[in-house]
Amino acid sequence: MATPTAPTARRLVTEIPGPRSLDAQRRRLDTVAKGVGSVLPVFVESASPGLLHDVDGNTLIDLGSGIAVTSVGAAAPAVVSAVQEQASRFTHTCFMVTPYEGYVRVCEELAELTPGTHAKRSALFNSGAEAVENAVKIARHATGRQAVVVFDHAYHGRTNLTMALTAKNMPYKHRFGPFAPEVYRVPMSYPLRDPQGLTGQQAAARAIDMIDKQVGADNLACVLIEPIQGEGGFVVPAPGFLPEIARWCAERGVLLVADEIQTGFCRTGTWFACGHEGVVPDLITTAKGIAGGLPLAAVTGRAEIMDAVHGGGLGGTYGGNPIACAAALATIEVMREQDLCAKAAEIERIALARLRDLAGRFPVIGEVRGRGAMIAAELVRPGTTEPDADLTARIAKACHARGVVVLTAGTYGNVLRLLPPLVIPHAVLTEGLDVLAAAFTEVVR
Structure with missing residues (x-):
C-alpha cells in the first residue's frame, strides 16, 4: 500500500523508465520468458487512487487499471x-x-x-x-x-x-x-x-x-x-x-x-x-x-x-x-x-468531452467512442478509415514518457484506450487528459 506521504499527483524525478526500473528490466530479461510482454517497463512499488509509484520515486497517472482490473484502486483499504x-x-x-x-x-x-x-x-x-x-x-x-x-x-x-x-x-x-x-x-x-x-x-x-x-x-x-x-x-x-x-x-x-x-x-x-x-x-x-x-x-x-x-x-x-x-x-x-456506476458515468462525461474536443482539432481521430470509464479514440489517416497504428504507438509512447499510463488496442493496433480506476480523483483524471492532449499536439503537429 502507498505510504501516507505518497504524492497525490503526477511527479517525475527521473526519465521514464528510471535507472532502477532499467536495472530491474535487465534482470527480467535474464529470467522471464520474452513472450511475456509489458506495455511500459516501469517497476511499480506502491499505488494510490489513480496513481502508480515506481521504484525510482516517480508517480505516474494510471489510465489503464491493469486492463480494467483495479476499478476500486490498486490498494483499496477495504x-x-x-x-x-x-x-x-x-x-x-x-x-x-x-x-x-x-x-x-x-x-x-x-x-x-x-x-x-x-x-x-x-x-x-x-x-x-x-x-x-x-x-x-x-x-x-x-x-x-x-x-x-x-x-x-x-x-x-x-x-x-x-x-x-x-x-x-x-x-x-x-x-x-x-x-x-x-x-x-x-x-x-x-x-x-x-x-x-x-x-x-x-x-x-x-x-x-x-x-x-x-x-x-x-x-x-x-x-x-x-x-x-x-x-x-x-x-x-x-x-x-x-x-x-x-x-x-x-x-x-x-x-x-x-x-x-x-x-x-x-x-x-x-x-x-x-x-x-x-x-x-x-x-x-x-x-x-x-x-x-x-x-x-x-x-x-x-x-x-x-x-x-x-x-x-x-x-x-x-x-x-x-x-x-x-x-x-x-x-x-x-x-x-461509493456508487461507482455513477462515478464511471462521470468519467465518461469528462473523458468523452475532452476526446471529442481533440477530434475536432486533430483529423487523425476517426472516432471517439465508449461508455463509462471505457473510452477510446480510433486513429486513422485523415479523411479515411485507414488505420494509423504507428501514430497510435507514438502518442502512447509520448504519454508514457510524461508519466501517464495509456493502453492501445484494436485489430489494427490503432486505438488509444482509457480505462482509469473508477475511484480516480477528478484532478488526476483531468491532468492525465491534459497530458494526452499535449502528446497529440507534439506528435501530430
Missing part, C-alpha cells in the same frame, strides 16, 4: 483489510474438498447483480479465459450441440479454445495452432467501418444470415459476444444490434453468452454492459474488476443450464480461492458504497 483477515484464518482448502462460506457469498452476490430476475447458479474460476472456456463447456453440455459463434474483432483469451474464439492473430494466435474446431466467426456491428447508414438491426441481420447459412441454429450451442469489445478496440455496436441477436437466440433455442470480463462491475456506468439495452444473457462471464486485483472469475447463468452439468464436471484446484473471494466481497461493497 480490499487490503479483507485479504489480510482471510489470510490470517486460512489461505486454501479447495472448495471441491472442503467448502467455505466466502465462495457461496460471492455466488449470492453474482445472482443478485447480474442481469435478469430468474434463478441463477455460478461457478468460480481463476481467469477470464478460464471462465469463457467453461461457459462454452456448459453451453455445449446443456444443449447437446457443439458449434459456437463468435464475432470479428473479438478477444476471449489465450488458452487453446479461447485462442480459437479470439479473432486477432498477432500476438495472440500466431503459430500456436491447431485450434479447437466448431468455432464460426461472423461480422460485428462496427459503426465506423460498417457501410454508412447500417443500423444495429441490419448489422444483426447480416450476422444472423451468415449463421443460418454456414452453421445452422440446430447445430449451435451458443453465441458468444462482448457487449462492448475490449481488445478489439472498444467497439460499441450500433443500438439494436445486441437485442436483435438476443431475440434470435431465444427464438432458436441458442444460448446467448455475454463476455463481460472487461465491461463488468460498473466499468461502463452500469453493473454490466448488457444493461444499457436491457439484454439478459443466458450465461455471463466475469473476471477483471470482480476482486480488486486478485485472480477470480465466474460463470453465472440460468439455474437449469448451469445445473445441467454433472457433478465434478466443473471446478479447479484454485477456483474461488478464499482470499480472492474475500477480496471480491470487499470490492463489491466498495462499488455499492
Whole structure:
C-alpha cells in the first residue's frame, strides 16, 4: 500500500523508465520468458487512487487499471483489510474438498447483480479465459450441440479454445495452432467501418444470415459476444444490434453468452454492459474488476443450464480461492458504497468531452467512442478509415514518457484506450487528459 506521504499527483524525478526500473528490466530479461510482454517497463512499488509509484520515486497517472482490473484502486483499504483477515484464518482448502462460506457469498452476490430476475447458479474460476472456456463447456453440455459463434474483432483469451474464439492473430494466435474446431466467426456491428447508414438491426441481420447459412441454429450451442469489445478496440455496436441477436437466440433455442470480463462491475456506468439495452444473457462471464486485483472469475447463468452439468464436471484446484473471494466481497461493497456506476458515468462525461474536443482539432481521430470509464479514440489517416497504428504507438509512447499510463488496442493496433480506476480523483483524471492532449499536439503537429 502507498505510504501516507505518497504524492497525490503526477511527479517525475527521473526519465521514464528510471535507472532502477532499467536495472530491474535487465534482470527480467535474464529470467522471464520474452513472450511475456509489458506495455511500459516501469517497476511499480506502491499505488494510490489513480496513481502508480515506481521504484525510482516517480508517480505516474494510471489510465489503464491493469486492463480494467483495479476499478476500486490498486490498494483499496477495504480490499487490503479483507485479504489480510482471510489470510490470517486460512489461505486454501479447495472448495471441491472442503467448502467455505466466502465462495457461496460471492455466488449470492453474482445472482443478485447480474442481469435478469430468474434463478441463477455460478461457478468460480481463476481467469477470464478460464471462465469463457467453461461457459462454452456448459453451453455445449446443456444443449447437446457443439458449434459456437463468435464475432470479428473479438478477444476471449489465450488458452487453446479461447485462442480459437479470439479473432486477432498477432500476438495472440500466431503459430500456436491447431485450434479447437466448431468455432464460426461472423461480422460485428462496427459503426465506423460498417457501410454508412447500417443500423444495429441490419448489422444483426447480416450476422444472423451468415449463421443460418454456414452453421445452422440446430447445430449451435451458443453465441458468444462482448457487449462492448475490449481488445478489439472498444467497439460499441450500433443500438439494436445486441437485442436483435438476443431475440434470435431465444427464438432458436441458442444460448446467448455475454463476455463481460472487461465491461463488468460498473466499468461502463452500469453493473454490466448488457444493461444499457436491457439484454439478459443466458450465461455471463466475469473476471477483471470482480476482486480488486486478485485472480477470480465466474460463470453465472440460468439455474437449469448451469445445473445441467454433472457433478465434478466443473471446478479447479484454485477456483474461488478464499482470499480472492474475500477480496471480491470487499470490492463489491466498495462499488455499492461509493456508487461507482455513477462515478464511471462521470468519467465518461469528462473523458468523452475532452476526446471529442481533440477530434475536432486533430483529423487523425476517426472516432471517439465508449461508455463509462471505457473510452477510446480510433486513429486513422485523415479523411479515411485507414488505420494509423504507428501514430497510435507514438502518442502512447509520448504519454508514457510524461508519466501517464495509456493502453492501445484494436485489430489494427490503432486505438488509444482509457480505462482509469473508477475511484480516480477528478484532478488526476483531468491532468492525465491534459497530458494526452499535449502528446497529440507534439506528435501530430
